Amino acid sequence: MLRSLKLAVYRAAKKTGYFAAVANSDWRRNRVVVLCYHGLALDDEHQWNPGLYMTAGLLRQRLETLRKSGCNILPLGEALERLRKGDLPARSVVLTFDDGFFDFYREAAPVLREYQAPATVYVSTYYALLERPVFDPMLAYLLWKGSGGTLDWPEVLGDPVSLTPANQTRTWRRISEFASGAEYSGLEKDALLGELASRLAVDYGDLASRRILQLMNPNELRIVAAQGFDLQLHTHRHRMPQEKELFFKEIEDNRRALAMDGQDQRLFRHFCYPSGIYHAGSGAWLRECGILSATTCVPGLASRSSDPYYLPRFTDSMNIHGIVFEGWVSGVPSHSGNAEEPSVV
Numbered sequence: 344m345l346r347s348l349k350l351a352v353y354r355a356a357k358k359t360g361y362f363a364a365v366a367n368s369d370w371r372r373n374r375v376v377v378l379c380y381h382g383l384a385l386d387d388e389h390q391w392n393p394g395l396y397m398t399a400g401l402l403r404q405r406l407e408t409l410r411k412s413g414c415n416i417l418p419l420g421e422a423l424e425r426l427r428k429g430d431l432p433a434r435s436v437v438l439t440f441d442d443g444f445f446d447f448y449r450e451a452a453p454v455l456r457e458y459q460a461p462a463t464v465y466v467s468t469y470y471a472l473l474e475r476p477v478f479d480p481m482l483a484y485l486l487w488k489g490s491g492g493t494l495d496w497p498e499v500l501g502d503p504v505s506l507t508p509a510n511q512t513r514t515w516r517r518i519s520e521f522a523s524g525a526e527y528s529g530l531e532k533d534a535l536l537g538e539l540a541s542r543l544a545v546d547y548g549d550l551a552s553r554r555i556l557q558l559m560n561p562n563e564l565r566i567v568a569a570q571g572f573d574l575q576l577h578t579h580r581h582r583m584p585q586e587k588e589l590f591f592k593e594i595e596d597n598r599r600a601l602a603m604d605g606q607d608q609r610l611f612r613h614f615c616y617p618s619g620i621y622h623a624g625s626g627a628w629l630r631e632c633g634i635l636s637a638t639t640c641v642p643g644l645a646s647r648s649s650d651p652y653y654l655p656r657f658t659d660s661m662n663i664h665g666i667v668f669e670g671w672v673s674g675v676p677s678h679s680g681n682a683e684e685p686s687v688v
Contacts, residue, residue, distance in 0.1 A: 353666045356675060366412065366434055366673040374644040375422050375435040376672050379656040381442060383450035385555055391487045392480075393661035399450040405659065405668060406458040409436060414672055418573060419463040419613055423636055426647060436672060438462040439638060439656065441615055442577065443471060445554040448563045452570060464567065465577035465615035465638075468600035469529065471558040477581075478532040481556045482518060485536065486511045489543035496542055561603055574601055575613040576634065583620040587628060594632045609633060616640070626652030644677040 356362055365371055380402070381395040382388055389396040409416060415432040417425070422437045438455070440447050443466030455462055470477045486494075486506060494514065495503040499521050504514050518539070522532050540547035551557070559567065568574050579596035598608040612635045616625070619640030629637055629652050636651045643655030657671045670676060 350664055350666060353664075353670050353675075356670065357666065362670060362673040362675060365675050365678045368674075368678075370678060371644075371674040372431060372433050372435075373426075373429065374646045374674060374677070375417070375426055375431060375437055376644050376674070377419075377422075377437045377439060377638060377654060377656040378672075379638070379640065379658040380438070380440045380451070381658075381660075382444050383446045385446050385449065385553060388446075388484070388555070389661050391484055395660060397659070397661045399454055401661065402451060403454050404665065406454065406460055408665065408669055409460075409672060410458065412669065412672055416460045418461040419575070419636070420573070423645075423651065426645060429647065434672070439615065440464045442467055442477075442581070443558045443564070443574075445557045445559050445563065448559050448567055449554070452567055452572065455572075456570065461571065461573070463573040463575050463613065465575050465613075466564065466597075466601060467558070467577040467579065467581040467617065468597050469580045471560060471564065472600060473529045473533075474557070474560050475529065475533045476536065476551060476556045477558065478522070478529070478536065479519065481536055481550075482539070483511070483515050484556060485539050485543060485545055485547075486514055488540075488545045492543065494539075494542060496539070564601070565603055573613075574611070575615070576601070576611050577615050578617050581617045583617055583622075583625075585622070587624075590628055591632065594629075594634070613637075621653065626650065642671075642676070644674055 380397070383399050383402060384396050389398055412434065414434040414436045416436050416438060419437050419439065422431070422435055425431045438460060440451060440462060443464050447464055489506045490508065490511070491506065493503050493505050494500065499518055500514070504510055506514065518535070522535055527535065537547045540550070564574060576594060576597050578593040579600060580593060582593065584590045584593060598611050601611050602608040612633060614629055614634045614637040616637060616639055621637070621639060626637065636654060638654045638656050640658055641655045642657050645654050649655065659668060
């Protein structure tokens with residue numbers, strides 16, 4: 344009911360010309376919409392997690408909407424510099440992709456090149472170097488694949504577990520805690536995933552061979568960088584330590600992994616908070632690391648008054664209706680006061 348009402352309000356706003364009025368206003372011209380994407384489905388990932396994954400076809404529709412709406416898609420660094428100077432073009436938009444999954448290389452990059460759309464990819468590099476499926480999402484994906492069945496794994500879970508939707512999250516947590524408690528390495532966690540898949544009658548070798556839930560490897564990162572895509576920081580191990588020294592190590596390791604073939608590590612100066620997690624001291628730490636900006640997952644438009652270390656973004660996904668997407672790139676929710684502001688309290 345609430346969703347239907349919301350869509351009706353958006354449709355009415357567009358029909359009455361409110362979308363166009365906001366999009367063409369000086370208010371909108373002095374703001375940039377930073378769009379956040381995660382994965383593009385290689386198989387059925389958009390059915391497993393539509394809040395994070397979409398199809399390549401939907402990405403194409405979004406880019407077509409941006410084109411028809413007269414949006415100017417800018418590289419992240421240029422957009423932030425022009426935002427600071429106050430000389431943004433009309434309806435400015437930035438595209439960002441989190442994590443650096445292989446599906447960016449396979450699915451997103453060709454579509455973006457077709458539309459000549461620049462994009463920043465925030466890369467978490469540990470699994471890029473390991474070249475195996477990322478443990479946490481693959482664990483959840485395998486449990487989803489086993490939906491409706493029973494997982495019998497006494498060494499890890501004790502009694503058999505019925506994989507109802509309600510049980511999957513609890514089971515994910517128990518297996519994750521088992522791996523953490525045993526201090527498993529990345530490869531040991533991968534072997535654990537293989538054992539889980541076997542118990543669920545899922546072909547893990549097939550998933551791995553098709554690069555499901557894997558990151559781009561160093562060679563693929565080189566290729567997308569050579570194609571003009573901007574690779575930036577997302578921590579090495581996709582975590583946000585509370586201890587300053589550990590956080591600095593995350594940035595140092597992340598930069599070192601991205602600086603391939605002798606590349607200057609100082610080129611990596613934009614950051615995205617892993618899982619959107621940050622705290623009051625994050626901005627100061629990033630500044631000490633020579634980082635110029637950091638994006639959150641808090642919805643909103645960035646303006647000259649926005650703190651560059653806590654920039655808002657709008658996360659797009661299969662769950663976002665087309666009219667809502669169009670409203671966001673027009674600037675309507677923020678103009679109407681319905682968007683949040685990143686808080687560091």
